[in-house]
Amino acid sequence: MANVDFRTVVKSFGTFTALHGLDLSIKSGEFVALLGPSGCGKTTTLRMLAGLEFPTSGDIIIGDRRVNDLPPGERDIAMVFQSYALYPHMTVAENIAYPLKKRGVPKAERGPMVAKTAEMLHLTALLDRKPKQLSGGQQQRVALGRALIRDPKVFLLDEPLSNLDAKLRSQLRAELIELHRRLGRTMVYVTHDQLEAMTMADRIAIMEGGNLQQFAPPAEVYARPANRFVAGFIGTPGMTLMDGMLVQSGNGWAFETEGLRLRLPRLIDSAKPGAAAFGIRPEDVHLGSGDLTGEVVLTEATGHETIVTVAIAPGVRVIARIPGTPALRIGDRVPVTLDAARAHVFAAGPQGARLNHPSGTADADEAFNIATPLRVASKGVLS
Amino acid sequence: MTTLTQTPLERRYARLGLLLIAPTVLIFCAVIIYPLVSALYLSLFKVFTPTLESSWVGLANYRELLASGMFWSALVNTLVWTAGTLTLQIVLGIGMALVLHQNIWFRSLARSLILFPYFISTVVAVLVWKWVFNDLYGILNHLLMQAGITNMPVDYLGSMPNAMISVILVGAWKYFPFVVIAVLARLQTIPEPLYEAARIDGAGPIARFFDVTLPQLRDVLVVIIMLRAIWDFKEFDLIWLLTGGGPSSSTETLPIVVYRQAFALNQMGMAAAWAVSMMAILLVFMIVYIRKTRDKGAV
Numbered sequence A: 001m002a003n004v005d006f007r008t009v010v011k012s013f014g015t016f017t018a019l020h021g022l023d024l025s026i027k028s029g030e031f032v033a034l035l036g037p038s039g040c041g042k043t044t045t046l047r048m049l050a051g052l053e054f055p056t057s058g059d060i061i062i063g064d065r066r067v068n069d070l071p072p073g074e075r076d077i078a079m080v081f082q083s084y085a086l087y088p089h090m091t092v093a094e095n096i097a098y099p100l101k102k103r104g105v106p107k108a109e110r111g112p113m114v115a116k117t118a119e120m121l122h123l124t125a126l127l128d129r130k131p132k133q134l135s136g137g138q139q140q141r142v143a144l145g146r147a148l149i150r151d152p153k154v155f156l157l158d159e160p161l162s163n164l165d166a167k168l169r170s171q172l173r174a175e176l177i178e179l180h181r182r183l184g185r186t187m188v189y190v191t192h193d194q195l196e197a198m199t200m201a202d203r204i205a206i207m208e209g210g211n212l213q214q215f216a217p218p219a220e221v222y223a224r225p226a227n228r229f230v231a232g233f234i235g236t237p238g239m240t241l242m243d244g245m246l247v248q249s250g251n252g253w254a255f256e257t258e259g260l261r262l263r264l265p266r267l268i269d270s271a272k273p274g275a276a277a278f279g280i281r282p283e284d285v286h287l288g289s290g291d292l293t294g295e296v297v298l299t300e301a302t303g304h305e306t307i308v309t310v311a312i313a314p315g316v317r318v319i320a321r322i323p324g325t326p327a328l329r330i331g332d333r334v335p336v337t338l339d340a341a342r343a344h345v346f347a348a349g350p351q352g353a354r355l356n357h358p359s360g361t362a363d364a365d366e367a368f369n370i371a372t373p374l375r376v377a378s379k380g381v382l383s
Numbered sequence B: 001m002t003t004l005t006q007t008p009l010e011r012r013y014a015r016l017g018l019l020l021i022a023p024t025v026l027i028f029c030a031v032i033i034y035p036l037v038s039a040l041y042l043s044l045f046k047v048f049t050p051t052l053e054s055s056w057v058g059l060a061n062y063r064e065l066l067a068s069g070m071f072w073s074a075l076v077n078t079l080v081w082t083a084g085t086l087t088l089q090i091v092l093g094i095g096m097a098l099v100l101h102q103n104i105w106f107r108s109l110a111r112s113l114i115l116f117p118y119f120i121s122t123v124v125a126v127l128v129w130k131w132v133f134n135d136l137y138g139i140l141n142h143l144l145m146q147a148g149i150t151n152m153p154v155d156y157l158g159s160m161p162n163a164m165i166s167v168i169l170v171g172a173w174k175y176f177p178f179v180v181i182a183v184l185a186r187l188q189t190i191p192e193p194l195y196e197a198a199r200i201d202g203a204g205p206i207a208r209f210f211d212v213t214l215p216q217l218r219d220v221l222v223v224i225i226m227l228r229a230i231w232d233f234k235e236f237d238l239i240w241l242l243t244g245g246g247p248s249s250s251t252e253t254l255p256i257v258v259y260r261q262a263f264a265l266n267q268m269g270m271a272a273a274w275a276v277s278m279m280a281i282l283l284v285f286m287i288v289y290i291r292k293t294r295d296k297g298a299v
Ligand SMILES: Nc1ncnc2c1ncn2[C@@H]1O[C@H](COP(=O)(O)OP(=O)(O)OP(=O)(O)O)[C@@H](O)[C@H]1O
Pocket: A013, A016, A018, A036, A037, A038, A039, A040, A041, A042, A043, A044, A045, A192
């Protein structure tokens, strides 16, 4: 078991900089997901931790050791590749035993260890097969077995489930969670699937364009996205985000856009009037009552809930998540409430920082001792 | 059974298939079966090459051939030459392919240059090598003497075992590019994650070669070795031009004997008997080759 530290790690490929000074502190035994869109630098981060890629500057620490100059074999890590990378000419048993063999574990000791690992991963019946004779899920388990058998300090997994079908994926997800709980090892898990990150990780590191955007537990990432990018990236369907102006109104704040004026509570002290973005999650948009009126543009029923897109002003659409299948038709006009106490405000720009405290957090209540029952006021300029 | 259940459409396809394959079969018969059969036939006669005057001798040619020590010494020469040059070709070929697979700056230039020996005509190559090896004014002797490694010119082609070694070396030089190209093509398809997984598993460069590279090269090496073994076994021009089989008959391989019998000793029938014997030995190679490639197709 070991903690993992990235200290202002920069990685450039020629003139292209893939990582701009990454700082990341992973605690011992923690399950951390690296999440972000394609090309954001997740794999690069993981490969540097594995020693397959070397940082241009900065330090990488595993345990209390700076590993920058250690080759992969000496870092006491194990990695599971997206392509599994099983040795095709070796049997399952030989594949799993390989790391032991290369570390000089005597043959007599390897046998029982392979048997134990195989049993844990339900591979016992497949030990004599070659990788080609296995299904994708079985190959994935063999790759896991090869990583597990050595009992390394840190497990690295690069999108290990992305080549599997949905059902197998959720099954292996559960198995991985269980495995982590049982072994208590540090795990770094790369994925672009937010469901995987949200369900498995203790903390999620969200990356974009080679920068760490937020590093926090799943619930916090969801409830309190640190900036506009995280807000838009986490959650399906995504948060409705609109651009507009932050203005001072009386002794409070309001957000104005396209003929819409929304009163805002709980802004941070450093908030300044000017361009800003307003965000609201679909579950915080309520239909059926409220000061706003909207026109139903689209309904998507999934059975247990319905995603409704409503136009509340010309060019302003919000997405609402309604339980069940409400009797709404396209073109219907419905009253709309935006639960502004649960809204999010960000500075302008694609990675604009968060400007308000969300409800229910400690410092929010500290900063704003006014439990304003906020309904959104409209100027009534609807279509 | 299957013919009974054939639909009319299947029968039509079958007929079309026959029609399409017929030209190939005819050409195959004309250029392979016919010479083969006529060689077999010829080997049963005593033929005087200039006049092609012939008389039936049955298996006498074979009896004479097997009884003479020449056949066995030629066979040994052939095997020594084949094993020696083939081993060098494979080792050099794999080594060079591994080097060219690295990201070296002159890679693409080197990849083209490496083909040079394979492309140049044997006659030209041999002429150049004869100059290099020449005991009086060859560059090799000149350099060796200047460096003080030898103080007498070495006779590379006119004494043994030098002649055999020289022939083997030139053969390896001439044909290793074939191995390089075939191995390089395969190397480029080995997935990089395999090497990365091996590095993480604690395998050093040598272990990675034996545990990742070599197993992946296995199939292509089987094909290369079989093909090159057959081609080297029947190599004629390179040896003939370099040593003519000499000194005395110490580099005389089977193809050279065949040539000698037919055109120096004017014994066309005897030459055919030699050629047929050689083919029988090659048949062993071919059967191994076919079995290896067929096994692979079946898996
Ligand atoms: N060897 C390389 N040479 C040049 N650029 C590279 C190299 N490896 C990665 N990059 C670049 O670095 C950036 C980050 O790549 P990385 O593989 O880490 O992305 P990722 O977050 O893993 O994306 P994905 O979800 O698609 O796997 C990309 O823009 C990529 O093009």
